[in-house]
Amino acid sequence: MEFRVLGSVETWVDGSAVDVGPARLRCVLAALLIEPNQPITADRLVERVWADRAPQGARNTLRTYLTRLRRVLAAADEVRIGRRGGGYVLTLDPAVVDVHRFRQLLAEARTADDDSTAVNLFGRALALWRGEPFAGLDTDWISAMRTELEAERIEAESDRTDLVLRHGRHRELLSGLVARTAERPLDERLAGQLMLTLYRSGRQADALDTYQRIRSRLADELGTDPGPPLRRLHHQILNTDPALHAAATGPAATGPAATGPAATGPAATGPAATGPTATGPEATRPAATTPPRQLPAPPRLFTGRxxxxxxxxxxxxxxxxxxxxxxxxxxxxxxxxxxxxxxxxxxxxxxxxxxxxxxxxxxxxxxxxxxxxxxxxxxxxxxxxxxxxxxxxxxxxxxxxxxxxxxxxxxxxxxxxxxxxxxxxxxxxxxxxxxxxxxxxxxxxxxxxxxxxxxxxxxLDMFSHDEAHELLSGHLGGERLAAEPRAVEGLLRHCAGLPLALGIVTARVATHPDIPLAELADELGDHSTRLDALDTGEDLNVRAVFSWSYRTLSSAAARLFRLLSLHPGPELSGPAAASLAGTPIGAVRPLLAEVRRAHLLTENRPGRYAFHDLLRAYAIELADRHDPEADQRGAVHRLLDHYLHTAHAADRLLEPHRDPLALTDAVPGTVLARVTDHRQALDWFQTELPVLVSAVGLAAQHRMDEHAWRLPWTLVTFLDRSGLWPDYVATQRTALDAARRRRDRDGQARTHRLLGNALSRLGRDDEARAHLREALGLYAEIDDPIGLARTHRAICWLLGQRERYPEAIHHATRALELFKSAGHRSGEARAVNAVGWYHSLLGDHARALETCEHALALHRDLGSKDGEASTLDSIGYAHHHLGNHVQAEDCYRQALVLYEELGDCNGTIETLGHLGDTYLAVGDRVAAIRTWRQALAVMEEVDHPDVDRIRARIARSHEREAAGSN
Incomplete structure (x- = not known):
């Protein structure tokens, strides 16, 4: 058995790769492989695998992962996971792990008796690397280990290069040194090796040019000069020092330091030769004079900061x-x-x-x-x-x-x-x-x-609304602002809190006192003329000021800045920016940093970028001037593919049993976000939701109808569980328009059904029924029994909410028949639960309990946590009404744990309500009110339409409690 981490994490048995499992499982394996034969506590493993994002029950999940790893490792007797000293131990020969072979070979190379053996050992060690260590995994611990290993690789490469240079084999190094110098432009040791290689290859001018490049880069980025060793090497090359062509066996040219900056001899000049004492102390003493007072006039009005x-x-x-x-x-x-x-x-x-x-x-x-x-x-x-x-x-x-x-x-x-x-x-x-x-x-x-x-x-950030209002008031007077409040709000909004823009507005009003503020607000409100309205006709205007920063950008960064204007906002990630540019993520990060350093972009949170509306307007102008329409459309296509494909993958992690969409491949240049487990998927949706909703509108704006109806579909699970039904409805309406333009009947059927679901959540029954009827008709036309079954299930839920239980059970039964005949097991399990639930609502709790327990077995067999949670709620309800309150409470608590893990606000609200009812039934009114208040807090957070109902329930309970105490 062999293990590899210097690249993707892989396990090999008898020359064949073995599938270990998902990313989180590979992360557990990596955490054990780095310290073989040493006990690692469960807490340390949890920290390495999840950091501060450990889910509830992380230790139980860890035990499950270790059980699965033991099954994988069972093929080799010499490799096993056991318990010792209060921790888990992976027992194996370290030589079967590439990282430990790498380190052993480095140790042998550095103690080798001769250079030839050392070069060979360094080469064997470096050949073990297949790419970025732990590729595909991303935790704090992995990141730290990756950085540590990369540093070891770089040092090994440099040590090998010194040895090869020692033996005069510089020509074989040139291409590799050029590539590595481009990757690490501030590495002085590497620059010295390249300079010496170039010089020995007869390219003295290129060697000197290499020095000038790193000297400029160090000054620009670190505010420092090259160190003495590199300066000495530069001096030697300038003077064609014969020592640089020393024989390969000569001691002065044979050590690792001899090929780098440290080997270049003492500097000929230094501060001692040029310091202030050269002119004499008396000559430097200033004559008696008035202290300098060079400050320009201060601003007349100042606010904020x-x-x-x-x-x-x-x-x-x-x-x-x-x-x-x-x-x-x-x-x-x-x-x-x-x-x-x-x-x-x-x-x-x-x-x-x-x-x-x-x-x-x-x-x-x-x-x-x-x-x-x-x-x-x-x-x-x-x-x-x-x-x-x-x-x-x-x-x-x-x-x-x-x-x-x-x-x-x-x-x-x-x-x-x-x-x-x-x-x-x-x-x-x-x-x-x-x-x-x-x-x-x-x-x-x-x-x-x-x-x-x-x-x-x-x-400095943009002014807040209040700060900007204070500045306008200081210049224009409170009465002027009070006379046109709506216009003032428009001015504040369109100036985006930029003090210069606000100053220009006040200057225009001062020079044209009769101009209504509403007229100026309308002028600023037009996106195409906004920057013209902030142009005074002199050098100091918003467009000109932005241009001064824009001119400092490299051509690649300037192109990225222009393309960022195509993003719908309010902020974007690195992968989204890379997709816009059609550039790998590693290449776009330095460009984003360059644009950010020029203050044409802000990094509000690590890895989240934005710019204000005035900069967006400026970037749009530049894009329209420099980037052909086809290039802009291609960038938008890549961006929408980024969101569609990432959202689809994330949705599959939130609800694995949901029937997936058939997507075409993302266009070349699209970069997807890394989402590998349920927690990451939930975090990604929570972070990107405002962008995703805007992206749906962007797709419709550009008539990219494939994205405009499919992207809303990927949002449904997250929006429904989060109780974000207005966004659910809005995005599905856009999807329906797009599906109609495409004459896509399957797309229309799906969006009608989903609209029916969302509208019924909001209590808009007539609209919901109309969309669900449309969905039934379309699914019948295209002969989609599973779509029909899902629609019947949606109808039964709507009817059940309105207490029309006999009709609801009819549709639930029809859904069950369709799912069973189609062999759709997850749909069947949900329909069985629905049938049991409505039996309970009709008063047949014993039958409901039997039916729902069957549904629970189906869900657990499928591994559907969402289905398991909703069915546990149904079983708890049946137990409650059968008088089995202890069992009811247990079921509800199990359901709540699952709902919390899933991030399902809707399920949490429902189950907390039922749990409160159970507490009330056993006479624990305090616990009931506490539980309902928990439900109320969630309902208020998502603006739930039934919030008044639970408030009334809490109020009634308080009244009864007060009456009882009297």
Missing amino acids: TRQLRALTAGPAGTADPGTGLMIATIGGPGGIGKTWLALHWAYRHLDRFPDGQLYLNLRGFDPRARPVSPEVAIRGFLDALGVASTGIPADPDAQAALYRTVVAGKRILVVLDNAADTGQVIPLLPGSPTCTVLITSRSTLTSLVTTHGAQPLP
Whole structure:
């Protein structure tokens, strides 16, 4: 027997793969394989397999999984799962697990007596890798293990490369090094290996270009320079150092470090050669001068940003004393969000903190009309403002930076660096003194500044409704707003909380005081003219400000930004974005990060992206200008395929016994979300529901009728169990229109039946009956007995809700006959339960009990938890009315456990109501009221149509309890 985890988790017996089972079962196996022959407690296994999403009864589920694994492993006597030391132990020879063979081979390679043997051992170890470790599995523990193993692989690759370079075999490494460098562009050791390989291959210019690329990347993303080893190697290549062509056997060129940056010798220059002392201390002393006061005028009106102002005032470590440590704050956000306003407003409120001056510079990081200000130019300007004589300013930029830090040392100075392009532009301008404060505004996130210099990030969001209203009121006056309240709401909605947009609106009103606010609101309300309405005819308008950020994007990120406008919102996931772009998920993530860094996209939650309506309008304009209609339609098709196929897979996990739809294959470029078990399916629907409802409308808008009727079908289980019947009805109406356009009678029959179900839940009986009659007629036309049976079952439920029990049992019986004749076992089990239920409602509880127990056996045989739960409720009801209250309570509690696991609000409400009735029957009124209140809480959450009925029941019980106590 052999086990593999360096790729997908696989089990092999005698050269053939064995199907272990679903993802969760493979995760249990992986958790045991990583630590063979060692006891692992049940709690640790549960944590590894489920993390903080462990279902109720996780230990029982774990025991079930371990039993199933024992059956799989029974083929090999030498492999077994047992109990020892309070935990579970997987006993086996570690050599049969690829990850342990990999680690053993690495250990042998690193202690080998000769390089040839070591290279061979490293190669055998790396050959065990088949792809991403634990592919197809996704838990916190798996992710951590995957990261650890990837780091081991990378180190092994690098060690092998050093050995191969030692023996002069650089030509065989080139293609692999180029590919790995593209994957890990910030890896300095890897860059050094590629540079040396290129140089030894006669490609000195390419080697130097490789250095410049990583140098720029490190500066942009981390705000740092290459380390001394890589700089030394660069120096050696520049000077064609003969040591780089040392003989393969020479000791100076044979160690792993010799091929990387560490082997390149000491640097010829350094700070000691260029520091501020080069000009002499007396030459650097500034002449007595007035402290600089460079801040522009503050905003006339300012609102909101309370949290950010409080954070700035608190200073580092929450103290208001600016002398306790250099405070650096990065104020980030998209163009027009009010970053500069915040910085200046705070600065003017705290001028007394900075008696030694305030420095200000617009770094023009995103100005399309000018190049960004270089750090050298910025520092020279600051030195001039600080009164340093030009004769005392050294020529070397590093010496100038050192002098700047010397001059401001010990002084209480505020430095405002506005509109920074990136971290590299900012770092040379940072004082070193803890008495200074630096405010930086940027459309880039400047993450590395937070990491390397402890900067305090202060991201700005759009204004809330109240903040935006306050800003408008401050400019236009409360009376003007009160005169046109509806127009004001329209303006607030269409400006999307963007301060710049609100400022432009107030400017237009100020320059045209007679214009009605309603006219301006109507202009903004038209999607096609919204940005035109926010164009002042000058440089500072919404479209122009957005364009400054858009121009910084790479072509691939710019295309993604445009295509994101096709998404219906309100937010999208990484796989959805990848589907829009037709790009693998691994390739789209850096593009999303790039768009987000430019503040053209927000990541509201990890992996969930959105942008506001004004950015969407701008992206739509760009898409219409740059992306042909066929490309846009293809992107929408991929997006809808993403939602349809993922939703269908998730629905199958929620209700495995529901007859599936026959779907055509997703178009190429579609990326599906990973949904592998019931919990993930439930979470996915809960997260994506607003998007899915919008996607149904998007499909109808684009006349993609296949999606417009099939996607609503996939939502039914989740919507019904969640009690979201208005969404259920709305999406099915769209589906019916689409099915009619397609002249798809099966689609029409399904949607009529589902509409009947949803409308009956809402108490709209006449409409429900009309749709169910249509469904019966269509199913008869297309000769679909199972569809007919389902419709009869829907009719019996509707009639039962209206207490027309004899008619209900007639339709339940007809459904049972049709299901049985078609050999449809899950439908038969549900129909048997329905027959038993209506017998109970007609008063024949003994017959009901017998019938429903038969249904329960069928459901359990099928493994249908949904059917089992509803049947347990029926059996509990029969027991209750037979006076078997203990058995009734037991059945109800079993049903509630299942309903909770399924996320079925509707079933939970029904069973809690029945359980409360049972408590009342045995005289426990307190328990009854408590249970009904639990049901009421769920009903209020889903806006259940019968909520008043249970409120009245609780009120009556309280009255009787009060009367009894008197």
